[in-house]
Amino acid sequence: MIPPSARVAVYDAPNAPFELREYPLRPPSDGEVLVRNTMSTICRSDIHSWQGHRPNPCPGVLGHEIVGRIAALGAGIDQDMRGAPLAVGDRITWSEYFIPGPNYCSEVLDLPQKSPGADKYGHMAAATPPHHHGGFGEYCYILPQSWILRLPEDLSDAEAAPINCGVATMIAVTEAAEIRIGQTVVIQGLGLLGLYGAAIAKARGAGLVIGVDGVAERRERSARFGVDLALDPTNVEPAELANRIAARCQPLGADVVVEVCGDPGVITSGIAMLRVGGRYLLGGVVNPGAMVTLDANQLLRKMLTLRGVHNYHPRHLVEALDFVVAQRWRYPFSELVDGIYPLERVGAAMADAAARRVLRAAIVP
Numbered sequence: 001m002i003p004p005s006a007r008v009a010v011y012d013a014p015n016a017p018f019e020l021r022e023y024p025l026r027p028p029s030d031g032e033v034l035v036r037n038t039m040s041t042i043c044r045s046d047i048h049s050w051q052g053h054r055p056n057p058c059p060g061v062l063g064h065e066i067v068g069r070i071a072a073l074g075a076g077i078d079q080d081m082r083g084a085p086l087a088v089g090d091r092i093t094w095s096e097y098f099i100p101g102p103n104y105c106s107e108v109l110d111l112p113q114k115s116p117g118a119d120k121y122g123h124m125a126a127a128t129p130p131h132h133h134g135g136f137g138e139y140c141y142i143l144p145q146s147w148i149l150r151l152p153e154d155l156s157d158a159e160a161a162p163i164n165c166g167v168a169t170m171i172a173v174t175e176a177a178e179i180r181i182g183q184t185v186v187i188q189g190l191g192l193l194g195l196y197g198a199a200i201a202k203a204r205g206a207g208l209v210i211g212v213d214g215v216a217e218r219r220e221r222s223a224r225f226g227v228d229l230a231l232d233p234t235n236v237e238p239a240e241l242a243n244r245i246a247a248r249c250q251p252l253g254a255d256v257v258v259e260v261c262g263d264p265g266v267i268t269s270g271i272a273m274l275r276v277g278g279r280y281l282l283g284g285v286v287n288p289g290a291m292v293t294l295d296a297n298q299l300l301r302k303m304l305t306l307r308g309v310h311n312y313h314p315r316h317l318v319e320a321l322d323f324v325v326a327q328r329w330r331y332p333f334s335e336l337v338d339g340i341y342p343l344e345r346v347g348a349a350m351a352d353a354a355a356r357r358v359l360r361a362a363i364v365p
């Protein structure tokens with residue numbers, strides 16, 4: 001039974017408090033799935049949206065790292081993207097974005113995430129029907145042209161929630177980095193993306209993973225996620241840090257450096273760590289205005305590759321789930337979700353997440 005209405009946590013303007021509002025529910029239309037949200041983790045981009053650092057329509061509904069159980073299936077949808085049957089009660093994850101239909105980006109460029117008119121869960125105004133399209137609410141409509149995966153029952157919500165954003169993004173970043181067996185990977189930033197990135201780099205065959213982060217607690221935690229050596233960049237000249245890291249990456253420097261800290265200030269020192277022919281990946285500088293000055297001659301002489309990765313292809317969602325299922329015995333993914341909040345406390349959860357008092361806050365409606 002679908003109730004006539006359900007609650008959504010809404011904010012009216014950047015930094016405004018969250019209020020619970022009722023919006024009507026209807027049976028899912030053709031190609032839609034109605035989900036009862038069981039957990040939505042707070043991504044750094046939710047915080048950026050709420051703080052007004054990126055344009056997000058208001059009154060806003062946030063939350064895109066969502067896990068839930070199917071409450072109702074619309075006509076024409078009865079299996080997930082791998083062909084597994086879907087039924088009411090199944091627990092699922094789905095792509096953080098959906099596209100308006102096949103288009104040049106999806107069909108020719110194979111970059112569906114950049115489709116014109118693509119939109120994301122937790123990025124639309126609450127006034128936009130069907131109103132329930134974010135994680136910070138009791139229900140979410142999965143709209144047509146999304147990609148859905150059924151979850152194994154033994155996977156916890158905490159392990160599953162970050163799969164459709166943080167994990168899938170790092171699958172995309174590390175794929176673009178073309179990490180080969182035995183190679184050295186440096187990760188700038190040991191937040192959630194950096195930790196998944198380290199674990200995935202190891203799974204792709206990296207021989208040595210070096211992490212750089214100014215927070216001691218993060219450096220300590222990173223050892224449990226595949227980081228072999230964690231360095232503190234605080235009070236170290238960027239050139240000196242680059243030299244120290246290059247010295248650990250014999251003979252010529254790091255094969256791959258990945259930026260996932262969101263600070264454009266680290267890019268030049270990251271490039272200096274690379275060997276001839278190395279690859280630099282941008283995964284964290286998602287906000288506009290990330291200006292940087294660099295010596296382009298270094299790119300040319302060292303024959304470097306510089307690549308940006310934004311969101312992910314649907315195949316990365318499949319790989320993200322398979323990675324977490326296969327590696328959850330090796331890495332304590334569930335401990336990354338370290339704060340649980342009911343829907344009534346979205347404001348407190350956002351404040352704790354923004355102040356980095358928790359690594360990954362989770363809303364359990």
Ligand SMILES: [Zn+2]
Pocket residue numbers: 043044045046064065165166
């Ligand atoms: Zn996210």
